[in-house]
Amino acid sequence: MSNISLSVNGKAVSAGNADPEMPLLWYLRDVLGLPGTKFGCGIGQCGACTVHLNGSPVKSCSLPLAAAADAEITTIEGLAEGSQLTALQEAWIELDVPQCGYCQAGQLMSASALLASNPKPTDADIDGAMAGNLCRCHTYRRIRAAIHRAAGATNAADDQSSGSSL
């Protein structure tokens, strides 16, 4: 049917006869066996399925496989360099960001795309970039603080400097 080829976490993948309409999310999860990218709503509302397409954050639940042809896809499994975590991932652990953890892959993919284009984001920048990612446990304040931490902010108006509990 299709001869879609793409790159996933640096590896070339040939989608063979996969349905070009299949959302990238299900291709990653069910065909490639990469379950780190999460299904949450299927309509691009929650952001749990966020991956990078050529470096930009996209909602993989709403992206047909055909639209990923020849693209470089990065998923949460490919965010770290081997066992070397990114500053964002380290900050997530240091600030104990996750509660249930289900949304956090999508949060990290949105956050890493933000830092790639805006290394020192303000609170408003972060809010703008992260508003597409729902967290049902409401870990938002720690996510924002962790992004600041990863960005190396020392005096950002984040929760720590304003005295709130993280």
Next chain:
Amino acid sequence: MSAANGIRLTRRQLLGAGGGLVVAFTIPACGGETKTPATDLASNAWLTIRPDGSATIFATHPEIGQGVKTALPMIVAEELDMPWERVTVEQAPIDESTFGRQVAGGSTSIRNSWEPLRRAGATARALLRQAAAETWSVPVNECVAGNGQVSHQATGQSLGYGELVERASMLKPPPESQIELKARDQYRLLGTRISGVDNRATVTGQPLFGIDQQLPNLRFATYVRAPATGGTVARANIDGVKTLPGVVDAFVLDPVQPPKGLRGGVAILAETTWQALKARRQLEVEWDFAAAATDSWETLRSDGLERAGQSGEVLFDDGNAERALASSAQQISASYVYPFLSHAPLEPQNCTASVEGNTAEIWAPSQTPARGASMAAEVCGLNPDQVVMHQTRIGGGFGRRLYNDYVVEAVAISQRAGVPVKLTWTREDDMANDLYRPGGLHHLKGGLDEKGRLSGWHNHFVTVTSDGEKPSSTAGMRLGTFPQHLVKNYRVEQTLLPSGIPTGAWRAPGSNALAFVSNGFLHELSSAADRDHLEFLLELMGRDRQLSWRRGSGMDTGRAKAVIEAVGKQSNWGRTMPAGQGQGLAFYYSHRGYFAEVAEVTVKDKQVRVDRVFACGDVGPIINRSMAEHQVVGSVSDGLSTMMGLEITFTSGRANETNFDRYPMMRMPSAPPVEVVFLEDNPSPTGLGEPALPPAAPAVVNAIFAASGERLRELPLSKAGWGWMT
């Protein structure tokens, strides 16, 4: 399977397998009493210390984001005096005969595990000290355990736990009376901030959750239920669906004890989830709605408001509320309304199951996994011991996964199809087939005496009933509902409205709605009396005393007053606020936790910004300070998210809101800063998954009144045009 075998290892087998020390302890079925640590190592729960000095501690309860996978092992490690860096946490197999009740619900995990887990750690420490004493031929009371080793000061000797394992494992555990527990001032680990044990796996996308399970030859299933609860399949184009690309099977399942068991529907199995979902578009079903729900929230609401103004059946009648109201110096009345809610955990319901012959193996994100296993056995016609249930990490619980309907579906589908199956609900499936937080209505009358004190309380509660006799699940009002027992003249009448909508526990069941009603109306009363609300609440609590409702769960008014006073200081309560800003206060006792919260808001043209929330809680000593604060912040935010925009309405028994585009949960820009303070004098810890949520919405609603003079009595606020300030 290996884990299940592991807990049945005998001492000899274990030593042969590497010489670990395995410590037995018993978790009582319910909180409070403890049992003597058993000498039979084959029948109990475990921690293992290995010869290299590292330890594995089993996390026994389901992890739904409340942090017990980290907190429960911390309790063991504290009493063991084991450095946290040397602890590996493993999720325990489901085996309630060994581990006691393995449930995540009712904020009970910490409370019920506190005593037995401390004893488990302390028993191991005692064995290690005894082993050291024997090694050195010195009295055991001269051997001090700490930081993973035992030392003897007089001779300057010390041995790591690993070096003591072999000798310790041959010893008989000391009797319970000789187990010494640490005093609180000796704690090194409890009360500190420990990052969650799964965090590294979470941020690297490792498979942790139910939905992540993979098996050889796994088929992916979708299951189509009737759009109105209780509907069944009359006819479906099964043969046509079976020919669609990737589809490997399709069939109709008849209901078995719905809605908490198997709802009737059509299963479609395919080689990928996507193919199953795509085939579902071609599915045509003729439903039989004869037994289905027909509710409309609009009708329930308008009927309810009408009935609330009339009288109902008397539920509680303390003193004489009628007379108190009649003789009060001032009387006010108001009606409060709150809607049905969906749980909407971000991980949709799902289950992976393999039923083959006389065995079933299940991977499920369930808050009640043992119950899920027994329901699975029942629907498959198997014995409970033919079912193995694996605990997975759970992408949000909120009460939804106390029920195992999705487990029953997955095993029924796997058994019928004869293949291993991963069933994934769509978001629409999830929100249309929930066991909803019930909506309700209250008509309140309150009386104030000449000094502005609360003299009488009258509440006509209109709620739903599925059986026509009693309130639907979690839709009732219990003895001791705030402010019962605090006001002498208190009367609750109840009217039941028939409803076919299935309901169930939603984070802080009952309290999540009743706190809004009672705290809002109390503030109306104190405002009518021109009283300071904090003083009004303290006066309501009266002298320090333990109220007794049921099973020792009554509120301690001294602890209640303490959190109210503390949050007042914390928030600088009562200071003059600029125009358009206001403070609001609310208190609630639920799940044995005490929370007083003050919100500060800015209001303009029905737009609200929550500038800050101060939360003061008393749940006894804090185990993991990081997650404890995190739970409070999350609970407050969850309460406000729900308050502002969330409701499930129904038309003809069908949910109208079935995805996040119509169920607008709070997003990052609206999440308020929350400052958390804990009062920790009480010696016994209780749970934190729920009790911080109930006061959040009424604190904000009361603050909105203070800021704007607008009294909001119906949730969600968006119904009347309110929204978050952007």
